Amino acid sequence: xxxxxxxxxxxxxxxxxxxxxxxxxxxxxxxxxxxxxxxxxxxxxxxxxxxxxxxxxxxxxxxxxxxxxxxxxxxxxxxxxxxxxxxxxxxxxxxxxxxxxxxxxxxxxxxxxxxxxxxxxxxxxxxxxxxxxxxxxxxxxxxxxxxxxxxxxxxxx
Amino acid sequence: xxxxxxxxxxxxxxxxxxxxxxxxxxxxxxxxxxxxxxxxxxxxxxxxxxxxxxxxxxxxxxxxxxxxxxxxxxxxxxxxxxxxxxxxxxxxxxxxxxxxxxxxxxxxxxxxxxxxxxxxxxxxxxxxxxxxxxxxxxxxxxxxxxxxxxxxxxxxxxxxxxxxxxxxxxxxxxxxxxxxxxxxxxxxxxxxxxxxxxxxxxxxxxxxxxxxxxxxxxxxxxxxxxxxxxxxxxxxxxxxxxxxxxxxxxxxxxxxxxxxxxxxxxxxxxxxxxxxxxxxxxxxxxxxxxxxxxxxxxxxxxxxxxxxx
Amino acid sequence: xxxxxxxxxxxxxxxxxxxxxxxxxxxxxxxxxxxxxxxxxxxxxxxxxxxxxxxxxxxxxxxxxxxxxxxxxxxxxxxxxxxxxxxxxxxxxxxxxxxxxxxxxxxxxxxxxxxxxxxxxxxxxxxx
Numbered sequence: 001x002x003x004x005x006x007x008x009x010x011x012x013x014x015x016x017x018x019x020x021x022x023x024x025x026x027x028x029x030x031x032x033x034x035x036x037x038x039x040x041x042x043x044x045x046x047x048x049x050x051x052x053x054x055x056x057x058x059x060x061x062x063x064x065x066x067x068x069x070x071x072x073x074x075x076x077x078x079x080x081x082x083x084x085x086x087x088x089x090x091x092x093x094x095x096x097x098x099x100x101x102x103x104x105x106x107x108x109x110x111x112x113x114x115x116x117x118x119x120x121x122x123x124x125x126x127x128x129x130x131x132x133x134x135x136x137x138x139x140x141x142x143x144x145x146x147x148x149x150x151x152x153x154x155x156x157x
Numbered sequence: 158x159x160x161x162x163x164x165x166x167x168x169x170x171x172x173x174x175x176x177x178x179x180x181x182x183x184x185x186x187x188x189x190x191x192x193x194x195x196x197x198x199x200x201x202x203x204x205x206x207x208x209x210x211x212x213x214x215x216x217x218x219x220x221x222x223x224x225x226x227x228x229x230x231x232x233x234x235x236x237x238x239x240x241x242x243x244x245x246x247x248x249x250x251x252x253x254x255x256x257x258x259x260x261x262x263x264x265x266x267x268x269x270x271x272x273x274x275x276x277x278x279x280x281x282x283x284x285x286x287x288x289x290x291x292x293x294x295x296x297x298x299x300x301x302x303x304x305x306x307x308x309x310x311x312x313x314x315x316x317x318x319x320x321x322x323x324x325x326x327x328x329x330x331x332x333x334x335x336x337x338x339x340x341x342x343x344x345x346x347x348x349x350x351x352x353x354x355x356x357x358x359x360x361x362x363x364x365x366x367x368x369x370x371x372x373x374x375x376x377x378x379x380x381x382x383x384x385x386x387x388x389x390x391x392x393x394x395x396x397x398x399x400x401x402x403x404x405x406x407x408x409x410x411x412x413x414x415x416x417x418x419x420x421x422x423x424x425x426x427x428x429x430x431x432x433x434x435x436x437x438x439x440x441x442x443x444x445x446x447x448x449x450x451x452x453x454x455x456x457x458x459x460x461x462x463x464x465x466x
Numbered sequence: 467x468x469x470x471x472x473x474x475x476x477x478x479x480x481x482x483x484x485x486x487x488x489x490x491x492x493x494x495x496x497x498x499x500x501x502x503x504x505x506x507x508x509x510x511x512x513x514x515x516x517x518x519x520x521x522x523x524x525x526x527x528x529x530x531x532x533x534x535x536x537x538x539x540x541x542x543x544x545x546x547x548x549x550x551x552x553x554x555x556x557x558x559x560x561x562x563x564x565x566x567x568x569x570x571x572x573x574x575x576x577x578x579x580x581x582x583x584x585x586x587x588x589x590x591x592x593x594x
């Protein structure tokens with residue numbers, strides 16, 4: 001019924017206006033810096049920051065720890081690192097062979113055996129790393145930077 | 158009420174518009190009330206001044222040079238400048254790892270020197286896997302390891318908050334890994350604390366399963382978190398994933414922070430977590446720092462993500 | 467207004483109010499600090515309250531459709547936050563309990579009543 005709606009609407013607008021007027025935004029009080037206390041301990045971890053001087057000498061970017069690779073080794077004993085994947089995932093070689101890994105990614109990778117028997121330095125782009133396997137066995141390894149990358153070298157007699 | 162006829166008379170249009178306007182007006186007013194009450198609820202805890210304020214910065218990857226960011230030192234320097242211009246001096250700054258890209262002595266020197274420019278009384282770090290590429294973190298500890306234990310973990314108390322810094326980037330099988338010695342440290346470290354002590358945990362790799370396929374998780378974190386189950390406020394901050402993400406599990410809230418170097422894809426968005434090259438001019442939107450504040454009595458920390466200016 | 471229409475009105479308004487209260491409460495107790503989600507909670511609460519009030523005092527039918535949309539959106543957001551994550555935020559199970567469950571029930575009630583009304587209307591029209 002039109003009358004009822006009219007009244008309801010008037011009431012509504014009154015309520016809305018009242019609420020809007022009652023709510024103001026209050027500004028929060030400005031904070032003062034709290035005091036800092038440390039727990040006990042002989043040497044304090046961390047390093048001090050600076051108080052005062054503005055920073056930043058212009059320092060050039062560090063060098064990459066890459067070793068450039070030589071020509072590709074015999075196809076059977078090579079593993080390439082491509083797009084965060086070791087290829088091939090399983091490489092079978094004879095005992096005494098040398099396996100050479102080549103990093104074809106832009107990101108650095110490493111080759112780290114799960115049993116600790118070999119661990120390459122950080123390999124930059126196009127870097128290579130070689131390891132000789134004197135004994136037979138199954139050697140699982142990962143990239144220690146991206147350990148979801150894993151593969152195996154199977155060494156036969 | 159009957160169905161509206163196919164065409165609307167002007168009177169009906171005015172009527173419907175009035176109701177629509179009322180809905181909008183009420184919603185705005187309601188929003189004001191809600192945020193006002195939320196604001197005073199915060200201020201009620203003995204004034205809105207934070208008990209603790211700190212900044213998190215992460216994954217500077219000093220030494221990286223690639224299309225995704227040809228000048229990581231420049232963007233890290235910018236982040237430091239931003240922290241220095243927050244309008245207050247943070248009580249400390251934490252760098253959650255991958256300070257360097259390849260863990261060379263030069264890169265450690267550079268990042269350490271840059272961080273002495275932070276205007277804060279304390280700068281804390283935890284190592285990333287890039288910081289321990291070929292020496293299980295020896296060089297990292299030589300530069301940043303003073304006062305730390307084991308592989309570089311430690312804890313401290315500040316304004317009643319207990320902070321634990323963990324190293325989960327060594328001896329990795331597929332995910333992050335804490336190890337038995339570090340787990341024992343955590344258990345002993347919190348044993349004497351009361352349940353209402355707020356706990357903040359820093360690590361490089363997430364302590365929750367953000368995306369295990371890319372190693373974005375820690376295989377023995379569940380045990381570590383079990384020692385923290387009884388505390389009412391536990392917040393874990395990590396880096397490693399180069400993007401902001403948060404998750405709550407039980408009494409623990411995890412916040413991954415973003416990088417100052419280069420973005421990585423979202424979980425599953427591509428074959429691997431490789432640096433993403435964004436269109437020109439968009440890089441700085443993906444980089445940033447984080448302000449964190451804690452007010453005594455509030456279990457949840459207040460976080461503000463700031464993109465690189 | 468028929469009895470069924472009155473019940474539907476009251477039910478939807480109640481559902482929206484409860485859902486709004488849950489979201490407002492959570493906002494005031496920590497969710498305001500979560501990026502994007504915090505703002506979304508406040509928006510949901512304020513719109514829910516507004517629509518609930520207007521439906522209760524006799525607003526037009528499209529308000530009930532709007533209520534169903536908001537409630538449905540809240541339900542979808544809830545599911546997303548438990549599965550793939552929403553704006554970089556995710557939670558587990560029915561946390562925060564009991565507010566999450568209360569809100570979900572209220573939203574289901576809203577959507578259910580609206581759907582039932584729709585079906586009832588269609589059946590009545592088919593019979594006529």
